[in-house]
Amino acid sequence: xxxxxxxxxxxxxxxxxxxxxxxxxxxxxxxxxxxxxxxxxxxxxxxxxxxxxxxxxxxxxxxxxxxxxxxxxxxxxxxxxxxxxxxxxxxxxxxxxxxxxxxxxxxxxxxxxxxxxxxxxxxxxxxxxxxxxxxxxxxxxxxxxxxxxxxxxxxxxxxxxxxxxxxxxxxxxxxxxxxxxxxxxxxxxxxxx
Amino acid sequence: xxxxxxxxxxxxxxxxxxxxxxxxxxxxxxxxxxxxxxxxxxxxxxxxxxxxxxxxxxxxxxxxxxxxxxxxxxxxxxxxxxxxxxxxxxxxxxxxxxxxxxxxxxxxxxxxxxxxxxxxxxxxxxxxxxxxxxxxxxxxxxxxxxxxxxxxxxxxxxxxxxxxxxxxxxxxxxxxxxxxxxxxxxxxxxxxxxxxxxxxxxxxxxxxxxxxxxxxxxxxxxxxxxxxxxxxxxxxxxxxxxxxxxxxxxxxxxxxxxxxxxxxxxxxxxxxxxxxxxxxxxxxxxxxxxxxxxxxxxxxxxxxxxxxxxxxxxxxxxxxxxxxxxxxxxxxxxxxxxxxxxxxxxxxxxxxxxxxxxxxxxxxxxxxxxxxxxxxxxxxxxxxxxxxxxxxxxxxxxxxxxxxxxxxxxxxxxxxxxxxxxxxxxxxxxxxxxxxxxxxxxxxxxxxxxxxxxxxxxxxxxxxxxxxxxxxxxxxxxxxxxxxxxxxxxxxxxxxxxxxxxxxxxxxxxxxxxxxxxxxxxxxxxxxxxxxxxxxxxxxxxxxxxx
Numbered sequence: 001x002x003x004x005x006x007x008x009x010x011x012x013x014x015x016x017x018x019x020x021x022x023x024x025x026x027x028x029x030x031x032x033x034x035x036x037x038x039x040x041x042x043x044x045x046x047x048x049x050x051x052x053x054x055x056x057x058x059x060x061x062x063x064x065x066x067x068x069x070x071x072x073x074x075x076x077x078x079x080x081x082x083x084x085x086x087x088x089x090x091x092x093x094x095x096x097x098x099x100x101x102x103x104x105x106x107x108x109x110x111x112x113x114x115x116x117x118x119x120x121x122x123x124x125x126x127x128x129x130x131x132x133x134x135x136x137x138x139x140x141x142x143x144x145x146x147x148x149x150x151x152x153x154x155x156x157x158x159x160x161x162x163x164x165x166x167x168x169x170x171x172x173x174x175x176x177x178x179x180x181x182x183x184x185x186x187x188x189x190x191x192x193x
Numbered sequence: 194x195x196x197x198x199x200x201x202x203x204x205x206x207x208x209x210x211x212x213x214x215x216x217x218x219x220x221x222x223x224x225x226x227x228x229x230x231x232x233x234x235x236x237x238x239x240x241x242x243x244x245x246x247x248x249x250x251x252x253x254x255x256x257x258x259x260x261x262x263x264x265x266x267x268x269x270x271x272x273x274x275x276x277x278x279x280x281x282x283x284x285x286x287x288x289x290x291x292x293x294x295x296x297x298x299x300x301x302x303x304x305x306x307x308x309x310x311x312x313x314x315x316x317x318x319x320x321x322x323x324x325x326x327x328x329x330x331x332x333x334x335x336x337x338x339x340x341x342x343x344x345x346x347x348x349x350x351x352x353x354x355x356x357x358x359x360x361x362x363x364x365x366x367x368x369x370x371x372x373x374x375x376x377x378x379x380x381x382x383x384x385x386x387x388x389x390x391x392x393x394x395x396x397x398x399x400x401x402x403x404x405x406x407x408x409x410x411x412x413x414x415x416x417x418x419x420x421x422x423x424x425x426x427x428x429x430x431x432x433x434x435x436x437x438x439x440x441x442x443x444x445x446x447x448x449x450x451x452x453x454x455x456x457x458x459x460x461x462x463x464x465x466x467x468x469x470x471x472x473x474x475x476x477x478x479x480x481x482x483x484x485x486x487x488x489x490x491x492x493x494x495x496x497x498x499x500x501x502x503x504x505x506x507x508x509x510x511x512x513x514x515x516x517x518x519x520x521x522x523x524x525x526x527x528x529x530x531x532x533x534x535x536x537x538x539x540x541x542x543x544x545x546x547x548x549x550x551x552x553x554x555x556x557x558x559x560x561x562x563x564x565x566x567x568x569x570x571x572x573x574x575x576x577x578x579x580x581x582x583x584x585x586x587x588x589x590x591x592x593x594x595x596x597x598x599x600x601x602x603x604x605x606x607x608x609x610x611x612x613x614x615x616x617x618x619x620x621x622x623x624x625x626x627x628x629x630x631x632x633x634x635x636x637x638x639x640x641x642x643x644x645x646x647x648x649x650x651x652x653x654x655x656x657x658x659x660x661x662x663x664x665x666x667x668x669x670x671x672x673x674x675x676x677x678x679x680x681x682x683x684x685x686x687x688x689x690x691x692x693x694x695x696x697x698x699x700x701x702x703x704x705x706x707x708x709x710x711x712x713x714x715x716x717x718x719x720x721x722x723x724x725x726x727x728x729x730x731x732x733x734x735x736x737x738x739x740x
Binding site: 066069143144150164165169181 | 370
């Protein structure tokens with residue numbers, strides 16, 4: 001087949017799993033992430049798993065997966081790289097090598113094409129490099145770690161400042177009252193034509 | 194709460210394995226009827242305050258699922274392969290079992306479900322059969338479930354007869370429900386209130402739902418979801434007759450030379466073996482673990498597994514088939530708020546031979562994924578997976594998307610089953626749960642037919658965009674049904690119409706394993722009605738010394 005096998009399987013599995021109403025990631029050792037609960041960390045806290053160079057590359061990669069807008073935070077504000085850093089410590093060592101290799105690959109490509117490490121390249125240059133790598137196993141792992149890092153509970157190292165909810169532009173509360181959305185509000189007024 | 198505790202050597206009246214949808218009901222009924230009960234539960238005893246809106250922990254780490262290895266294969270020609278992310282058999286361990294993390298959808302069976310074989314005739318290559326009981330016999334117990342568990346709803350046009358109204362009014366409609374109604378009206382279908390085991394008002398000392406949005410896959414921090422943890426176990430313990438013993442994994446049912454059960458052997462979390470004596474044993478461990486316990490209890494007396502003279506223990510597993518349709522709308526729906534489902538369509542419930550395949554089912558309106566899962570998987574397949582446009586689409590789609598979930602019948606196929614894996618063992622030395630499953634072709638056809646109806650429905654409702662992932666054979670199941678089926682004939686069933694095993698007079702089985710047919714998709718209410726009915730009859734047998 002033309003597509004990278006892991007991507008095709010991943011997508012097919014995703015479709016199958018969504019059909020069951022149960023979504024899962026077909027990635028080994030994911031259950032090992034359960035060991036990695038931490039207090040919410042400050043953004044300048046050092047990495048425990050990544051080297052400084054790897055941490056910079058991860059932050060830069062994350063910032064391109066979910067960029068920051070003028071009015072809206074992204075993966076950087078959410079601390080997604082710190083989620084990944086802690087998630088890859090200890091029990092998730094089996095995922096660490098492909099992620100490490102991928103981060104090194106980002107830097108190698110950036111040096112070869114632009115003479116700087118990935119984090120120092122311009123955003124268009126970073127996007128071009130990621131675009132070359134979207135079929136790679138690293139992209140799937142990295143993207144997953146970034147997205148979980150943005151949207152997960154802060155106890156896991158990311159999810160800072162409600163960044164995920166701001167990305168989705170939702171008002172969030174522990175409890176709500178009806179009406180919940182536009183269509184049920186209209187329903188209460190006697191329906192929509 | 195201080196509970197009564199028993200010594201292991203105390204011969205209690207009933208040892209119940211499992212404290213979930215069925216086990217919780219059985220414990221409460223038997224204990225309040227004056228019997229001494231020990232419930233063995235492999236997981237922990239959580240409180241409402243333990244439950245968090247942690248999508249990563251509950252959905253990706255599957256924190257409430259036992260971590261024991263499981264294997265999966267599609268048919269007996271394959272070797273089972275370890276599958277753990279996710280495992281093929283999905284359930285929550287802990288007091289309340291899967292009733293803690295389930296969505297709360299709560300449908301009664303209809304009369305047709307119990308006698309479809311008589312109506313339609315046999316289906317070759319399957320174990321399609323009638324139940325040994327009728328809807329009319331179960332109806333008083335469905336009503337008991339309504340009032341004792343706490344169910345919110347309103348009658349729909351196709352509903353089976355009911356002797357009492359719902360105890361609680363419907364939950365407020367969501368946008369997904371309003372859109373179901375709009376589409377249904379255009380198509381001449383009926384979108385009716387979805388009955389849910391969630392309290393729309395305070396009830397029997399429990400809080401009403403606060404519409405937080407975290408039902409499916411989570412415990413309810415308000416105790417508004419009617420799990421047995423919230424609704425049944427406290428009453429069982431308060432009777433003074435019931436001990437719920439947690440961290441206890443059942444290893445086998447013990448038997449004596451006279452062919453009677455004498456208790457249950459179990460291990461604690463450190464693997465130390467214990468044994469609780471009892472006058473009778475009830476296994477309510479769910480439709481995968483109940484047959485596994487019987488197979489693990491094999492002996493020279495029962496070389497094919499305990500209570501397995503029929504050879505059917507573990508067989509005829511049915512999961513219900515599932516498929517989805519997604520739709521984007523112009524205005525915000527905000528499906529992340531409130532319970533998952535407020536409207537269902539049951540117009541396609543009955544099997545129609547003119548379609549060319551067996552089966553029927555239902556549609557419901559929801560959006561099951563929270564922020565994290567939606568961001569990982571929720572956008573259409575052609576959406577960018579990263580970058581500014583991905584981010585923009587997330588912010589547009591998350592609040593403007595709904596899903597029509599189709600659920601259908603599964604046919605009883607003998608090669609769909611639970612067996613003991615010959616190679617893989619868990620940390621207690623038990624052979625791993627091995628699932629063999631491949632949907633009958635009619636299951637995939639009927640759920641595909643329902644998926645098409647979902648597409649029509651969303652287009653009729655005015656969706657800007659509709660997308661539907663292809664229907665594929667299931668590799669994971671949360672509805673665990675049929676594996677120790679009821680019947681009048683010991684050659685073709687495992688338990689009789691009162692859940693007593695044909696082979697062992699003081700051994701009862703009651704949970705999804707008891708099902709003969711799968712129903713149309715939401716089995717928990719029927720599991721609990723069966724449990725109330727079983728408890729009623731078991732009580733009468735015990736009082737008449739007939740166990």
